[in-house]
Amino acid sequence: MNTLISDNFKVILLLVASLFLFSCTEKEYVYEIAPQDILPVNSEKDKDKTKIQYISILYTNLFRQAMSPNDMLDALKAIESVGDKQIAFDILVSKYMNTGEVVVPSNEEMRTNPEKFVRDLYKRFFVRQPTAAELTWMKNYIQSRPDALPEHFYFAFATSNEHFHY
Amino acid sequence: MDRRKFIKKSALVTGGVIGMPYILPSGLLNAQTTPPMTEHVVFVLFAGGVRQQESVLQRYLAGSQNEDIEGNIMYNLLDGQPPEDKIAYGRDDTQNNIIGAHPIDSILQNSLESQGTLFPEVRFARGGAGHFNGLSTGVSGNYYVTQGLRNRPESPTIFEYLRRHAGFKATDCWFVGVGIGGSRPLLNFSDHPDYGRRYGGNFLAPLTTFGEPGQKHFMDFKNYHPESDWETIREIRTFLNNNFAADGLEIPHLYNSVDEENKIREFIRYMFEKVKQDQVILPPVNDNRDLKTIGYAVEVLKYFKPKLLVVDLTDIDVCHSDFTAYLKNLHRADHGVGFLWREIQRIPEMQDNTIMLVMPEHGRDMDPNPIQDLNDWYAYDHSAGNENTRRIFSLMVGAGIDTGLRIGSSENPVGDASDITPTIADIFGIKNQVKSAGLLDPNARSLFDRI
Secondary structure, X not given: OHHHHHHHHHHHHHHHHHHHHHOOOOOOOOOOOOOOOOOOOOOOOOOEOOHHHHHHHHHHHHHOXXXXXHHHHHHHHHHHOEOOHHXXXXXXXXXXXXXXXXXXXXXXXXHHOHHHHHHHHHHHHHOOOOXXXXXXXXXXXXXXXXXXXXXXXXHHHHOOOHHHEO | OOHHHHHHHHHHHHHHHHHOOXXXXXXXXXXOOOOOOOOEEEEEEOOOOOOOOOOOOOEOOOOOOOOOOOEOOOOOOOOOOOOOOOOOOOEEEOOOOEEEEEOOOOOOOOOHHHHEEEEEEEXXXXXXXXXXXXXXXXXXXXXXXOOOOOOOOOOOOHHHHHHHHOOOOHHHEEEEOOOOOOOHHHOOOOOOOOOHHHHOOEEEOHHHHOOHHHHHHOOOOOOOOOOOHHXXXXXXXXXXXXXXXXXXXXXXXXXXXXXXXXXXXXXXXXXXXXXXXXXXXXXXXXXXXXXXXXXHHHHHHHHHOOOXXXXXXXXHHHHHOOHHHHHHHHHHHHHHHHXXXXXXXXXXXXXXXXXXXXXXOOOOOOOOOOOEOOOOOEOOOOOOOOHHHHEEEEEEEEOOXXXXXXXXXXXXXXXXXXXXXXXXXXXXXXXXXXXXXXXXXXXXXXXXXXX
16 A cells, blocks of 8 residues: 555556646747947948048038039138138138029028928038937927027037048 | 134135136136137248248348348338338339339338347158158147148147147137148148137138128128027027037137137128228238238237237249249248237227247248249249258247347357247146147247247
8 A cells, every 4th residue: 555655656656747848839039139238320420521532512501513523622722721610610611602503592491391391401511311309309309499590500500520430 | 613714714715816826717717828819810821931041131132042132121120221222112113114223111110129039940850851741840839740631730729738738829829820721621620629610710711701702602691680680590500500419510610709709700701891992901012912911910900809810921932943033032921020029009999918929831942943023033942951941030029028139140049940839828827727838849948938
């Protein structure tokens, strides 16, 4: 009797043990993700444009036509003659804005469809789309500043640090 | 607290406040400075390569063309009688077609030598006698024996020392260059990692800014309202720049404040109006680039009253191919410096409150090259290794400078081309900080310490 119980117990024990051993056959996967730095959308622009590149691209962005080589050379000389390049670029853009030939949307166009205006600006000057945060800030700025003109935006984009880099 | 204790404590506190380093407007902790000797310094890089023979030695044609005619053609700077024969350095006699026949009248009643201290025999001690090495040594107090053209100096310039250690604003420091060729637009700050653009001086090459290139691309630039238009532009730009906040990735500006930026823009607008009306202040004779540049330098002085203005000249360098033109331009450089000193005395804030320093950037060869000019006079280069190129002079004049003093001689040279930077640092009370930086040539000393 005792032997029978003992044998039964052994069988049960074996069954239980085999349950533990063979019932969970599904493999456990461990997914390892390499740490990623989240960079701004413009982070790949880490090289200065040469002054001639900057002038050329600036002119094309403002006038939607190419600059003549002679004009480009003179513009470069003018830029070289002033030590603070932010001031030099500001004056250059101010001069171009005074020609009346810069292709800028009207104030009405900007205020009717600010999102399109902002997206076009980023595309034209930064060759990318704005982030959601940038788009929101710009739209809010346009809505909250009735005196802000498309020309102000064009000026700021043209003389911003991102526009000077690629 | 009794009276004695109170006085003792007060004295300790006061002493502590005076002795403590303080935070400069630039945000840097400043070691103590000594009081400045004067408020303004103007440094003329009497550049282009000047031979001692035609300048301080006053040998005119005797030291170069084997003609026994001596004399002083720099009588605003130096004491001495002008040549009496073969006059070719003045204005042209167009009626009789004689080049340089009419010497230019002296502007100053008393020479700068008699009003100040002259070091007649200074050494350009190291490296080749090239314009870059010379100009860079002048503004940085160090030589550049291996560095090529179109590079910034490796050691800090005097502008950076002054902005970093004396807390000067960007518009306190100006380099007015005769052009944009060579390395001139690169001399307003160095590549040194501890200094550099953040402490750079403003640079202007007025003949370009207000000449044809500037007239095409700058003149009549739009006059945005500073408080409405500019404020809006700056707000938008600040947002854009904050979203592009990578280290050092910015338009290479000089950390002029907003007010300084506005002032520089208005200066440029103001000067264009003067150009249009032909009202730019110019020396009485202004028939070369050097003299026009000096005129614009005077305009910068009048407008900004900077603490330091460096102006460089270059027309003397025509000596490579035309000795007569060299003499004419040397005579004109002297005319320009005399005019500059006179105009400084006409600026109330700078009158009797300015020290002017004059030094060529290097000398020229002892022996001529084969090129002859219209007078059959031989031209001179400035060649590496020629000892005559190492001979230059230094002159200082103005508030607190000993008058009529000559230090050194041909037999006993005193002074080094690298001295000007520590001298200016000395004038503005930061000599020890500049020396402590350890970036000057080992021979560089303040000229005041050589007297």
